[in-house]
Structures are given as structure tokens and as C-alpha cells.
Amino acid sequence: xxxFLTQPWSWWFSGIVIVSIMFFLLxxxxxxxxxxxLRTICSASGVGKKVKYFDFNWKRQAWNLVFLVGxxxxxxxxxQFMSNGxxxxxxxxxxxxxxxxxxxxxxxxxxxxxxxWEALLTLKGFLILAIGGFLVGFGARYAGxxxxxxxxxxxxxxxxxxxxxxxxxxxxxxxMTFVIFPLIF
Amino acid sequence: MKFIxxxxxxxxxxxxxxxxxxxxxxxxxxxxxxxxxxxxxxIGTAVVxxxxxxxxxxxxxxxxxxxxxxIFYPKAKSVVRYIIGGLIFGLGxxxxxxxxxxxxxxxxxxxxxxxVVFFFAIVGTFVYGVIKDKLPH
Numbered sequence: 460x461x462x463f464l465t466q467p468w469s470w471w472f473s474g475i476v477i478v479s480i481m482f483f484l485l486x487x488x489x490x491x492x493x494x495x496x497l498r499t500i501c502s503a504s505g506v507g508k509k510v511k512y513f514d515f516n517w518k519r520q521a522w523n524l525v526f527l528v529g530x531x532x533x534x535x536x537x538x539q540f541m542s543n544g545x546x547x548x549x550x551x552x553x554x555x556x557x558x559x560x561x562x563x564x565x566x567x568x569x570x571x572x573x574x575x576w577e578a579l580l581t582l583k584g585f586l587i588l589a590i591g592g593f594l595v596g597f598g599a600r601y602a603g604x605x606x607x608x609x610x611x612x613x614x615x616x617x618x619x620x621x622x623x624x625x626x627x628x629x630x631x632x633x634x635m636t637f638v639i640f641p642l643i644f
Numbered sequence: 645m646k647f648i649x650x651x652x653x654x655x656x657x658x659x660x661x662x663x664x665x666x667x668x669x670x671x672x673x674x675x676x677x678x679x680x681x682x683x684x685x686x687i688g689t690a691v692v693x694x695x696x697x698x699x700x701x702x703x704x705x706x707x708x709x710x711x712x713x714x715i716f717y718p719k720a721k722s723v724v725r726y727i728i729g730g731l732i733f734g735l736g737x738x739x740x741x742x743x744x745x746x747x748x749x750x751x752x753x754x755x756x757x758x759x760v761v762f763f764f765a766i767v768g769t770f771v772y773g774v775i776k777d778k779l780p781h
Binding site: 506531534548549569576593610 | 647649650651652653654655656657658659660661662663664665666667668669670671672673674675676677679680681682683684685686687688689690691693694695697698701708709710712714716718719720721722723725726727728729730731732733734735736737738739740741742743744745747748749750751752753754755757758760761762763764765766767768769770771772773774776779
């Protein structure tokens with residue numbers, strides 16, 4: 460049991476847990492979509508008075524903010540009590556591709572070159588994190604959902620718009636990976 | 645107290661994002677390079693089981709805990725907004741290695757620099773809200 464908890468979980472078990480979360484939320488009359496929180500946070504900060512898009516009763520979305528807080532706690536628990544400290548089980552092909560771009564072999568779950576404090580204190584490092592976040596937040600609302608809302612909930616409901624959005628996610632991801640990465644790294 | 649269940653399911657979400665390694669920038673790179681089945685297996689399992697479950701919910705007209713029928717609202721029909729919005733999202737997903745959920749899980753996990761990513765995701769959402777009517781949808 461301890462070993463099961465501290466080892467990385469298999470893809471099929473992880474998939475079952477994720478879809479269970481979706482059904483749990485459906486049973487409680489909610490829908491699984493994480494990026495709505497970004498809009499809710501804007502609305503809760505009071506900008507709805509100036510921008511119509513944020514003028515809605517955000518308190519109806521409070522449950523999702525509570526879910527967000529839970530997710531932060533879950534990350535903390537996973538690291539403190541359920542981690543064996545091993546680096547991510549990345550394929551050798553990816554390790555080799557990334558080393559050609561200047562990334563060292565993983566020794567944790569995130570590259571120090573991007574998420575270490577030293578990286579953040581450089582202009583390039585800061586811009587990568589800031590622009591990456593900006594594009595995710597902007598794109599998620601433009602597309603009307605993120606991975607949970609479109610790729611999981613939407614595809615499970617066989618929604619064509621969600622399929623189009625997921626295709627868009629991949630076009631963007633492939634352009635970044637194969638066109639832009641060689642230019643910036 | 646009615647929110648405690650959402651807190652707990654959020655904790656489970658955070659744990660599964662961490663234990664599946666879906667919160668890792670490396671794993672997202674591996675996915676976009678088609679060098680492992682792992683991420684496809686996670687999403688694929690969730691989608692296949694999700695589709696079966698949603699079909700059953702619709703067929704049996706199942707109800708939620710408050711007795712309301714569970715309804716799935718069709719998303720607005722469009723191609724432009726989903727392709728362009730999705731593409732912008734995908735650029736950011738590959739660059740930061742995180743979609744909105746995993747961003748906050750990373751913060752809890754101890755990657756505090758991810759706070760910058762999350763903050764700018766909020767800024768991105770805000771800017772979308774401001775210029776929304778000028779964009780093709």
C-alpha cells in the first residue's frame with residue numbers, strides 16, 4: 460500500500476481517478492472545468508464594474524474556488540507524504556531531444572532551467588513564465604475551456620466544439636515545441 | 645460546510661495530477677513530441693470512461709443530489725474561436741508545461757515560481773475579457 464502511494468500512478472489508474480472527479484462533480488450539480496476559476500477570480504476582484512465579461516454573480520462559482528484551494532493542498536500532500544523523490548519517468552527520446560535544447564536530465568519533476576528561482580530572476584526566464592501563463596489564460600477563455608473543460612468533459616459528451624478546441628491545443632503545442640523552442644532555447 | 649466535499653475532491657485532483665506526473669513540464673514535452681503513451685493514456689482513459697458514463701446518465705435521465713436532471717448544455721457552435729483560442733492555449737501549455745489546474749497543484753507541490761505563471765494566466769483572462777468583443781468568435 461505504501462509503495463502504491465509513493466510510486467507514480469499508472470496512466471489507466473490516473474485516468475479513472477480523473478473521470479471519477481468529473482462524475483462526482485456532475486452528481487453534485489457542477490461541471491468539471493478548472494479555467495473558469497480564472498474568470499471568477501477576475502470577477503471577485505471587482506473588475507466586473509468596468510468590464511462586462513466579469514460582471515456576473517461569481518459567488519455561484521465559489522465551489523470551484525474551494526476546489527482550487529483543495530488542488531493546492533493536494534499538491535502539497537503529494538509532495539510531502541506521497542513522493543519517493545525520484546525524478547519524472549521520462550522517455551529517453553525526450554531526454555535526448557531536450558538535452559539538445561540545453562535542458563539537463565530530469566532530477567525532479569520540473570526543469571530547474573525554467574522553474575528555479577535563478578531562472579525567474581533573468582529577463583528571459585521571467586518572460587517565459589509570464590508569456591506562457593498569459594497565453595494559457597487568454598486562450599482558455601477564448602476557446603471557452605481548458606484541458607478539463609474541453610479535453611475531458613467536452614470530449615466525454617462528444618461535443619464537436621471541444622474536439623475542435625483540442626485540435627487547436629495540439630496545433631499550438633506543436634508549433635511551440637517544434638518551431639518556437641529551437642528559436643528560444 | 646457544504647463546500648467541504650469540493651475541497652476534498654480538489655485535494656484528490658491535486659494528488660492525481662502529481663502522482664500521474666501530469667503536472668510535469670517534462671511530461672507535457674514528451675506528449676507534444678509523441679514520445680510516450682503516458683499522457684494519451686491518462687486523457688484517453690478519462691474520455692472513454694467519461695463518454696460511457698455520460699451516455700448512461702443521458703439514457704437513464706439520471707438526477708443530481710438535489711433531484712435535478714443532469715443536463716449537458718451543448719457548447720456554442722463555432723470553429724474560429726475554438727481553433728484560434730485553442731491554438732493560443734496550446735502555445736502557452738507547451739511553453740509553461742501547465743494548464744490552469746496543474747499550475748496551482750505545482751504551487752502546492754513547492755514550485756513557487758509557478759505563481760508567476762498562474763498570475764499571468766489571470767492577467768491573460770482579464771485581457772481577453774477586455775478585448776473579447778473585438779475578437780472573431
